[in-house]
Amino acid sequence: MSIIEVHNVRKTFESIVALDKMNVSVEKGEIFGFIGPDGAGKSTLFRILATLMVPDEGKATMMDYDTVKDYREIRQHIGYMPGRFSLYTDLSVEENLRFFAHIYGTNIEEHYDWIKDIYDQIAPFKKRRAGDLSGGMKQKLALSCALIHKPDVLLLDEPTTGVDAVSRREFWQVLQRLKNEGLTIVVSTPYMDEASQCDRVALIQDGHLMAVDTPLSITRKFEKPLYAVAGTPRYFTLQQVRSWGETVRAYPFGERLHLVTDEPADTEELIRRLEMVGITDVVMDSASPTIEDAFIALMEHHHG
Amino acid sequence: MDDKVIIVDDLLRTFGSFTAVDHITFDVKKGEIFGFLGANGAGKTTTMKMLTGLLSLSGGKATVAGFDVQHNPEKVKKRIGYMSQKFALYDDLSVWENIRFYGGVYGLQNSEIKERGEAMLEKLNFGDVRDQMIGSLPLGWKQKLAFSVALLHQPGIVFLDEPTGGVDPVTRRQFWEMIYEVAETGTTVFVTTHYMDEAEYCDRIGIMVAGKLPALDTPAKLKQQFDADSVDGVFVQLARGKQKE
Numbered sequence: 001m002s003i004i005e006v007h008n009v010r011k012t013f014e015s016i017v018a019l020d021k022m023n024v025s026v027e028k029g030e031i032f033g034f035i036g037p038d039g040a041g042k043s044t045l046f047r048i049l050a051t052l053m054v055p056d057e058g059k060a061t062m063m064d065y066d067t068v069k070d071y072r073e074i075r076q077h078i079g080y081m082p083g084r085f086s087l088y089t090d091l092s093v094e095e096n097l098r099f100f101a102h103i104y105g106t107n108i109e110e111h112y113d114w115i116k117d118i119y120d121q122i123a124p125f126k127k128r129r130a131g132d133l134s135g136g137m138k139q140k141l142a143l144s145c146a147l148i149h150k151p152d153v154l155l156l157d158e159p160t161t162g163v164d165a166v167s168r169r170e171f172w173q174v175l176q177r178l179k180n181e182g183l184t185i186v187v188s189t190p191y192m193d194e195a196s197q198c199d200r201v202a203l204i205q206d207g208h209l210m211a212v213d214t215p216l217s218i219t220r221k222f223e224k225p226l227y228a229v230a231g232t233p234r235y236f237t238l239q240q241v242r243s244w245g246e247t248v249r250a251y252p253f254g255e256r257l258h259l260v261t262d263e264p265a266d267t268e269e270l271i272r273r274l275e276m277v278g279i280t281d282v283v284m285d286s287a288s289p290t291i292e293d294a295f296i297a298l299m300e301h302h303h304g
Numbered sequence: 305m306d307d308k309v310i311i312v313d314d315l316l317r318t319f320g321s322f323t324a325v326d327h328i329t330f331d332v333k334k335g336e337i338f339g340f341l342g343a344n345g346a347g348k349t350t351t352m353k354m355l356t357g358l359l360s361l362s363g364g365k366a367t368v369a370g371f372d373v374q375h376n377p378e379k380v381k382k383r384i385g386y387m388s389q390k391f392a393l394y395d396d397l398s399v400w401e402n403i404r405f406y407g408g409v410y411g412l413q414n415s416e417i418k419e420r421g422e423a424m425l426e427k428l429n430f431g432d433v434r435d436q437m438i439g440s441l442p443l444g445w446k447q448k449l450a451f452s453v454a455l456l457h458q459p460g461i462v463f464l465d466e467p468t469g470g471v472d473p474v475t476r477r478q479f480w481e482m483i484y485e486v487a488e489t490g491t492t493v494f495v496t497t498h499y500m501d502e503a504e505y506c507d508r509i510g511i512m513v514a515g516k517l518p519a520l521d522t523p524a525k526l527k528q529q530f531d532a533d534s535v536d537g538v539f540v541q542l543a544r545g546k547q548k549e
Contacts, residue, residue, distance in 0.1 A: 037472030038443045135344045162389075162469060164343040165500055165536055166543040190470045191499075205472065234505075235484035251477045254534065255504040255523060292473050299474050 003028040003153060003184050004049065008058035011044050018044040020207040021058065026186055026200075031179050033198035034188040035291065041207040042188040043083055046157040049186070050080040062153060076104070079146035083158040083188075085138050089131030093122055093141055096130050097148060104149035111150040114181075118174055119144045136167050143174070154178065156187040160194065172197045192292035203295050210298040215291055222289035222297060224248060225264045228256040231279040240277055244270075251296065256283075258293060307334045309369055309461055309492050310355065316363030317350050324350040326515035327364065332508075334460070337483060337493045339503045341535075342512030343543045348496050349465070351512070355494070356463055357381045369460050382411070385454030388465035392450030395439030399430060402438055403453060410457035417456075424452045444475030451482055455491070462486070464495040468502065480505055500536035509535065513542050 004026035011019040019041045026032045034042045047053040048060055051071035060067045062074045087096045094108075097119070101108050112119075122140050125133065130141060139159060146154060156175075160168045172194065175185055187198070195201045195215045203210045203218070211218050229250075231237035238257050241250040248260040259265075267284045274282045310332035317325040325347045332338045342348045353359035355368055357377030366373045369383035393402045400421065407417030425431050428448060438446060447467055454462050464483075468476045480502065483493050487507075495506070503509050504523050511519040511526075519526055519542055523535050530538040 037475075038470035040472075162344075162466070162498065164346075164498055164543065165539050166343055169540070192473060235481070235488060238481075238484075251474075252480055252501075252505055254501040296473050299472065 001028050002026060003063055004032075004186065005061045006045070006049075006058070007060070009045070009048060009055045009060055010057040011041075011048065011053070011055050017207050019048075019055070022207070022209060024202055024209060024212055026184065028184055029179070029182055030199040031175060031185045031187065031197065033195055033201040034186070034204050035190075035192060035195050035201050035295070036188075036204035037190050039206075040204045042204060043157050045204075046080070046082075046155050046186075046188060050078065050155055051075060052080075076149070077151055078153045078155060079149070079151035080155045081142050081146045081157065081159055083161065085142060087130045087138070087142055087145060090129055092127050092129055093133070094126040096141060097144055100145040101148045106149050108148065111148060114150050115144045115147050117177065118147075135163065139163065139167075139171065147178075151183070153184045153186065156185065158188050158190065160189055160191060168194070192290070192295055195291040201291070203291075203298060205295075205299055205302065208302065210302055211294070218291060218294050219289045222294045224297075225261050226287045226289050226293060227259040227261070227265065227267065227270075228253070228283075228285050228287040229259050229274075230256045230281065230283040231274050232281045233279070236277075237274060237279050237282075240274060240279065244273075249296070249300065253293070256287075258287065259284075260293075260297070308332070309334045310338075310494065311367040312351075312355070312364070313366070314364035315351065315354065315361065315366055317347075317354060317359070318362045323515050325354070328512070328515075328517040329364075330510055330517060330520050332492055332494060334492055335487055335490045336508060337487050337495065337506045339506030339509035340494060340496045340512070341503055341509055341539060342496075346512040346543075347515045348512055352463060352465060352494075352496070356384060356386055382457075383459050383461065385457070385459040385462035386465075387447075387450045387454040387462075387467060389447075389467060389469040390465075393438045393446060393453065396437060398435050398437055399425070399441075399449065400434045402449070403456065406453045407456055412457055420456055424456070428452060442475075444471045444479070447471055448475070448479060448482065451479065455486060459491070461492040461494065464493065466496055466498065468497065468499065476502075500534065500539060503535040503539075511539060511542055513545070518542055 002025040006022055006024045009019055009022045036042055048055050048067060051067050051074050054068050063077055065073045097108055118140050122137050160171055179185055200214050202212045229241060241247060241259055246261045246265055248262055250257055250259045271282050271284050308331045312330050315325055315328050340348055354361055355366055357373050357380040361374050368380045371379040373380050403421040404417055425434055468479050487493050508522050510517050526538050530541050532538045
């Protein structure tokens with residue numbers, strides 16, 4: 001059963017098309033991720049869903065309520081955490097939480113068990129002003145404030161941007177627990193590796209959805225042969241690989257380079273080719289595509 | 305010995321009773337791509353501010369481009385380039401105005417600004433946007449331009465603070481190729497990132513944890529040392545061991 005429906009939503013800012021006829025739906029109880037870089041349109045979509053912005057064309061519904069006409073109902077049922085920290089920096093941790101509880105017509109105690117896991121970690125600092133918290137603690141407070149009225153849908157706009165790799169992992173563990181409690185979570189991120197944490201993802205670029213599916217299905221659709229290549233020196237290896245006729249594209253990928261070809265390649269022959277030009281420590285193996293490989297392929301496809 | 309362009313010896317910085325940078329020692333060689341990693345609040349930015357002459361030291365010594373950062377911060381600043389994710393160029397100046405502005409700040413002659421600026425625009429293929437406001441350009445373009453502008457005065461060392469945050473995967477890689485290219489010509493690149501795959505692209509990395517530097521080596525050797533199959537694995541082990549808010 002879908003809990004969010006987006007139909008032909010278009011939004012422009014002067015000459016910039018932020019969202020171009022977007023269609024997508026989110027199922028109840030899933031973690032749905034919008035994966036894409038800055039400027040792809042993620043925040044615009046989140047603002048429309050959060051009833052803070054009106055689309056130029058098309059319509060969006062949340063729990064069957066229209067985001068334009070029924071914004072009051074929707075706001076009672078969603079929690080929204082914008083990308084930029086937007087709590088009151090000169091109120092204390094506890095005051096912020098009480099404020100948000102109050103405007104949603106509840107109090108901290110009513111749904112405390114719902115946020116306990118997260119809030120307990122910042123409770124020792126509850127008298128501290130929110131502006132004086134570390135990044136990780138601010139994030140936990142913002143999440144507590146977005147959850148205090150026990151919403152049905154949680155909208156998280158880039159909650160992990162600029163957050164270090166370990167804190168990001170912990171944040172995702174929290175989201176998995178909330179999902180198990182039945183919450184529907186819509187999250188955006190520029191980190192491609194976070195796609196695997198989502199039940200379904202939409203790959204978004206320049207206001208378009210390039211793909212919507214489970215992470216596994218998206219990578220399965222990547223059909224071309226993919227190889228992980230290493231060689232010293234690294235940059236020279238990349239330049240060499242790129243110069244080959246059989247190379248569709250080649251790019252750095254972690255400690256290796258990823259090479260995409262049209263046809264399965266004779267790796268022994270390719271290894272010899274690299275060694276002939278003086279490259280050492282050559283390694284070449286078949287590799288499984290990741291979401292990031294799929295994203296790169298789709299980007300090139302969309303740009304022609 | 306002269307090929308060390310950054311020498312950090314027992315560097316210390318305290319804020320009141322808090323020790324942000326706790327006696328760290330390392331050096332960076334000419335032409336090296338040095339990745340500087342760490343959790344939020346581990347002390348990366350504080351270290352970077354000291355190395356770029358923006359913050360005084362509480363103890364220890366650091367030499368950058370041949371000058372002591374404590375005693376000659378202005379000389380250091382002239383010899384380094386700097387760009388960050390948060391602030392790089394002026395949104396309400398055009399591409400060309402930004403180039404002129406930074407060229408002026410770095411003390412270039414007008415003729416040098418014109419010559420190097422034109423060459424830069426051509427190389428980036430940015431000729432068509434020279435009179436556009438920076439604010440109207442996609443993030444990835446801005447960051448590529450900001451990197452080039454940070455190199456306009458041909459510094460020996462460039463400091464990049466999370467240069468690719470939020471940039472799409474294709475542009476992010478194009479950015480790294482620009483890094484490779486300048487490193488090959490002998491420019492030293494000191495870079496911070498939260499993308500663990502980018503850490504793998506570095507010649508050597510240092511990982512800060514709670515003000516200290518418990519890991520400092522090539523990505524391959526660190527993976528061996530920590531018995532991890534990626535830098536991400538090394539990072540998680542280190543950061544988990546010492547976690548506190």
